[in-house]
Amino acid sequence: TGLLDExxxxxxxxxxxxxxxxxxxxRHLTLCQYALGTTQxxxxxxxxxxxxxxxxxxxxASPNWVFWGAYPLVSNDGLVLGTLCTVDYKPRSMDPxxxxxxxxxxxxxxxxxxxxxxxRDAITERMAKLASYFHHTHPDLKPGEIExxxxxxxxxxxxxNRLQRLANWGIVTLDGNTPDLSAxxxxxxxxxxxxxxxxxRHVIAPKKAIEIEDLFAMME
Numbered sequence: 001t002g003l004l005d006e007x008x009x010x011x012x013x014x015x016x017x018x019x020x021x022x023x024x025x026x027r028h029l030t031l032c033q034y035a036l037g038t039t040q041x042x043x044x045x046x047x048x049x050x051x052x053x054x055x056x057x058x059x060x061a062s063p064n065w066v067f068w069g070a071y072p073l074v075s076n077d078g079l080v081l082g083t084l085c086t087v088d089y090k091p092r093s094m095d096p097x098x099x100x101x102x103x104x105x106x107x108x109x110x111x112x113x114x115x116x117x118x119x120r121d122a123i124t125e126r127m128a129k130l131a132s133y134f135h136h137t138h139p140d141l142k143p144g145e146i147e148x149x150x151x152x153x154x155x156x157x158x159x160x161n162r163l164q165r166l167a168n169w170g171i172v173t174l175d176g177n178t179p180d181l182s183a184x185x186x187x188x189x190x191x192x193x194x195x196x197x198x199x200x201r202h203v204i205a206p207k208k209a210i211e212i213e214d215l216f217a218m219m220e
Contacts, residue, residue, distance in 0.1 A: 003073075003081055003082035004027055004030070004032060004033065004036065004081075004082055005027075006027065007026065007027055008024045008025065008026060008027055009024060009025050009026075009027055009030045009032055009033075009082075010023065010024045011023055011024065029056070029057055029058070030058075031047075031053060031056060031058060031065075031068055031070070031085070032070055032082070032083045032085060034052070034053065034070075035070035035072055035080075035083045035085075036072070036080045036083075037080075038072065038080075039072050039074045039078065039080060040072070041069065041070065041071050041072070041099055041102065041103060042069070042070045043068075043069040043070075043094060043099070044067070044068045044069070045067060045091050045092060045093050046066055046067065046091040047059045047065055047066055047067070047068055048066060053068070063087075063089075064089060065087045065088070065089065066088060066089055066090050066091055066092075067086075067087060067088035067089075067090065067091060067092035068085065068086070068087050069085065069086045069087075069094060069099075069102065070083040070084070070085045071083060071084045071085070071102045071103055071105070071106040072106065073106055073109060073110045073113065074106075074107075074110060075110065075114065076114065081110070081113070083106075084102065084105060084106040084109055086102070122193075126192050126193050126194065129192055130146070130150075130188075130192045130194070131146065133188070133192070134146055138165075138169060141165065141166075142162075144162050145162050145163070145165060145166060147162075148162040148163055148166070149163075149166060149171070149172070149185075150194065152172060152179060152180070152181060152185075153181070153189050153194040153195070153196065154194075154196055155196045158179055160174060160179055163179050166185070167179075169184075170182055170184050170185075171184055171185040171188065172185050
């Protein structure tokens with residue numbers, strides 16, 4: 001899976017049998033650059049016969065790809081952000097059902113990317129509001145102390161030395177061996193959406209998601 005900017009293609013996931021170890025390549029050397037102009041799949045059964053792609057270094061030299069299929073990753077506003085690609089070292093064709101499954105897989109991948117972006121934006125907004133809150137209520141609070149507060153919200157181990165001033169302000173309690181949020185601290189946690197589940201959220205694929213092994217088995 002690759003995402004492209006104006007200069008490079010970044011590989012989010014790849015399995016090229018050890019032939020390509022790079023995490024990125026110059027955009028002008030990629031095949032995927034040709035798949036960004038449409039939201040429809042671009043499938044080339046034999047790259048060696050394609051008038052434009054047959055001279056690409058990925059075809060004429062190692063890894064000497066022959067078959068190539070690109071399935072655009074399309075955002076909700078219709079932008080093509082990258083591609084989900086399949087390659088082979090021999091000519092290959094795909095029937096409509098196989099193409100549909102690859103399109104579904106690309107759609108699922110785009111959904112995961114979108115959810116991660118939205119989650120990251122939401123967390124960034126929460127952090128900004130928290131920083132603003134502490135700036136106005138406790139302007140001398142150090143970044144490390146805010147970080148320790150977040151660790152405590154996330155249920156992570158915390159350096160108690162960093163919590164002393166938070167304890168002085170009644171935000172945390174240091175009674176016993178394990179520091180904890182006070183009632184005031186939990187109010188701040190709830191107000192800024194910083195419950196432990198926020199830090200541990202995972203996107204779970206639906207039960208009917210396509211297994212990659214099944215997908216490749218269909219293409220044999």
